[in-house]
Amino acid sequence: MNRAEVARRRSAHATIVVIASLAAPIVALALAVPADLARAADLLPPERAFPFSALASGPQTVEARFNVPDGYYLYRDKIRFQVEPASAGLAPLELPAGKLKHDEFFGDVATYRGLLKVDLVLKSAAPGQRILIKAEAQGCADAGICYPPIVQTATVTLPAGSVVPPEAPKKSWFN
Amino acid sequence: MVAAVVALALGVFAGSGYEAPKDGSTLLAISLPDSKGQEQALAQWRGKLLVVNFWATWCEPCRDEMPEFVRSQARFGDKGLQFVGIAVDDPAKVGTYIQQIGLNYPALIGGMGAIELSKTFGNTLSALPFTIIVDRKGSIVHTQLGVLKPAQLQGFIDKLL
Numbered sequence: 001m002n003r004a005e006v007a008r009r010r011s012a013h014a015t016i017v018v019i020a021s022l023a024a025p026i027v028a029l030a031l032a033v034p035a036d037l038a039r040a041a042d043l044l045p046p047e048r049a050f051p052f053s054a055l056a057s058g059p060q061t062v063e064a065r066f067n068v069p070d071g072y073y074l075y076r077d078k079i080r081f082q083v084e085p086a087s088a089g090l091a092p093l094e095l096p097a098g099k100l101k102h103d104e105f106f107g108d109v110a111t112y113r114g115l116l117k118v119d120l121v122l123k124s125a126a127p128g129q130r131i132l133i134k135a136e137a138q139g140c141a142d143a144g145i146c147y148p149p150i151v152q153t154a155t156v157t158l159p160a161g162s163v164v165p166p167e168a169p170k171k172s173w174f175n
Numbered sequence: 176m177v178a179a180v181v182a183l184a185l186g187v188f189a190g191s192g193y194e195a196p197k198d199g200s201t202l203l204a205i206s207l208p209d210s211k212g213q214e215q216a217l218a219q220w221r222g223k224l225l226v227v228n229f230w231a232t233w234c235e236p237c238r239d240e241m242p243e244f245v246r247s248q249a250r251f252g253d254k255g256l257q258f259v260g261i262a263v264d265d266p267a268k269v270g271t272y273i274q275q276i277g278l279n280y281p282a283l284i285g286g287m288g289a290i291e292l293s294k295t296f297g298n299t300l301s302a303l304p305f306t307i308i309v310d311r312k313g314s315i316v317h318t319q320l321g322v323l324k325p326a327q328l329q330g331f332i333d334k335l336l
């Protein structure tokens with residue numbers, strides 16, 4: 001091969017590469033079912049958008065947590081807890097106020113972002129008892145989608161031992 | 176050469192992941208009750224440019240896109256555009272809401288089973304709103320998680336009506 005032929009081959013090769021680079025995505029996209037996958041790829045599945053965990057925080061208390069990442073939020077009025085066994089006696093919840101979000105249809109709705117901690121009080125739980133916590137929550141992504149209610153569970157073992165905390169030493173001003 | 180490989184890879188990536196069925200016949204075979212309890216078969220809308228929208232009153236972005244659907248239905252309904260809403264919701268709440276916004280297309284009630292149904296058409300996150308567009312020949316031409324923007328909708332109307 002002489003120089004001119006090499007040059008022509010190179011030029012033809014370059015042309016093919018250019019055409020291929022332009023055609024490839026078009027061909028690939030034409031073959032694919034058009035679905036808005038770019039958005040779906042950015043969005044988290046519900047258990048990662050609203051991760052739930054629970055840990056014993058006292059002989060009869062459990063701290064339940066939702067660690068909601070940026071860009072997602074939960075609705076206060078859709079948070080529900082259940083315990084098993086039910087005989088552990090879950091007391092009525094005291095949920096934080098949350099932040100009000102104005103909704104055209106429902107009016108002002110309380111929402112939670114970031115870390116949500118809820119104290120669960122188990123009035124009749126025994127020391128060392130294993131409790132299953134069932135948490136239901138419902139929320140949305142700022143990107144413009146809403147998830148149906150999600151139920152997640154966690155098992156905690158309450159601390160064994162005395163319920164009565166040790167007394168602090170008494171101080172007297174007279175002795 | 177590298178450019179060609181990258182371009183092909185990107186093209187393949189855009190098309191990878193869950194592939195929703197292209198044939199709309201499974202969707203058109205569905206029957207669901209409307210907000211008045213009357214069973215409605217989707218097959219009655221075969222031949223239309225069908226926009227099946229999964230929604231709920233508890234889904235704010237779903238509600239946000241509906242006024243535009245109502246406008247498009249009014250404008251292009253007699254040319255063959257047909258919206259059908261499938262609510263993952265309580266029939267009473269749906270009934271109240273659709274009356275409030277003057278919904279001019281059918282609102283079917285799917286309950287949580289509707290979410291499962293939408294999964295078979297590509298709703299991998301089981302979230303709302305989720306919209307499926309079926310052309311007049313019965314092929315699924317688009318699925319959308321999240322709001323369907325007016326410009327997008329108009330694009331399909333212009334091309335397929």
